[in-house]
Amino acid sequence: MSVHIGAQKGEIAETILLPGDPLRAKWIAETFFEDPKCFNEVRGMFGYTGTYQGKRVSTMGTGMGVPSISIYANELITEFGVKNLIRVGSAGSYQKDVKIRDVVLAMAASSNSGVNESRFGGANYAPTADFGLFMKAVEAARAKNIKIKAGNVLSSDVFYEDTKEAYKKWSEFGVLCVEMEAAGLYTVAAKHKVNALAILTISDSLVTGESTTSKERETTFKNMIEIALELA
Numbered sequence: 001m002s003v004h005i006g007a008q009k010g011e012i013a014e015t016i017l018l019p020g021d022p023l024r025a026k027w028i029a030e031t032f033f034e035d036p037k038c039f040n041e042v043r044g045m046f047g048y049t050g051t052y053q054g055k056r057v058s059t060m061g062t063g064m065g066v067p068s069i070s071i072y073a074n075e076l077i078t079e080f081g082v083k084n085l086i087r088v089g090s091a092g093s094y095q096k097d098v099k100i101r102d103v104v105l106a107m108a109a110s111s112n113s114g115v116n117e118s119r120f121g122g123a124n125y126a127p128t129a130d131f132g133l134f135m136k137a138v139e140a141a142r143a144k145n146i147k148i149k150a151g152n153v154l155s156s157d158v159f160y161e162d163t164k165e166a167y168k169k170w171s172e173f174g175v176l177c178v179e180m181e182a183a184g185l186y187t188v189a190a191k192h193k194v195n196a197l198a199i200l201t202i203s204d205s206l207v208t209g210e211s212t213t214s215k216e217r218e219t220t221f222k223n224m225i226e227i228a229l230e231l232a
């Protein structure tokens with residue numbers, strides 16, 4: 001057991017799918033895993049291990065934001081030997097041609113989080129996806145005929161911006177969408193020399209104002225999960 005994860009050693013697979021929402025983790029386990037076993041209920045952050053097409057795989061919620069995912073990623077890697085950390089998250093579109101339910105692979109994660117700024121003494125570190133996982137995800141999406149977009153995303157500390165225009169600077173510089181954790185995950189994975197990738201589904205659009213419900217965010221983003229499970 002670690003401070004925030006109530007599992008025994010060996011109960012978590014080398015590959016784990018990480019939604020922010022612990023109920024999405026429960027849904028992933030119940031929908032896709034054979035024989036899922038719950039390994040964590042600490043803080044309601046449900047975690048499960050099962051098999052998918054004969055391969056052992058886990059899923060667990062991370063909570064929202066860079067600090068929260070950084071805590072879980074640290075413990076998963078250093079206490080439980082996890083090697084492949086795949087975030088499966090929702091995101092808000094910053095571009096006209098990035099539409100609701102599109103799947104986005106985060107090649108890099110820009111951020112306004114202060115975590116890396118303080119870690120690197122004010123310099124700009126560029127958190128990036130693992131190339132091997134990224135290529136596997138591209139191939140899995142092609143094989144399943146799932147269209148993907150890939151590029152730079154924003155990991156923001158702010159969900160409710162003060163103005164409706166705040167996204168436009170990032171949009172102008174090609175950032176595809178906003179979420180809240182990828183930059184933290186990529187940085188912790190890099191530090192510990194393990195692999196990370198964020199696969200995102202567009203849940204709402206800052207451009208058009210369209211949105212999905214919280215239930216849809218919890219239980220209907222199947223395409224990204226099917227891609228992520230091929231990486232186990």
Ligand SMILES: O=P(O)(O)O[C@H]1O[C@H](CO)[C@@H](O)[C@H]1O
Binds near residue numbers: 020065088089159181
């Ligand atoms: O759907 P999840 O994985 O939680 O991801 C997105 O949703 C949350 C905000 O609603 C943030 O965690 C953001 O990154």
Ligand SMILES: O=c1cc[nH]c(=O)[nH]1
Binds near residue numbers: 090092093178179
């Ligand atoms: O972090 C997020 C996730 C979805 N939509 C947003 O606007 N922000």
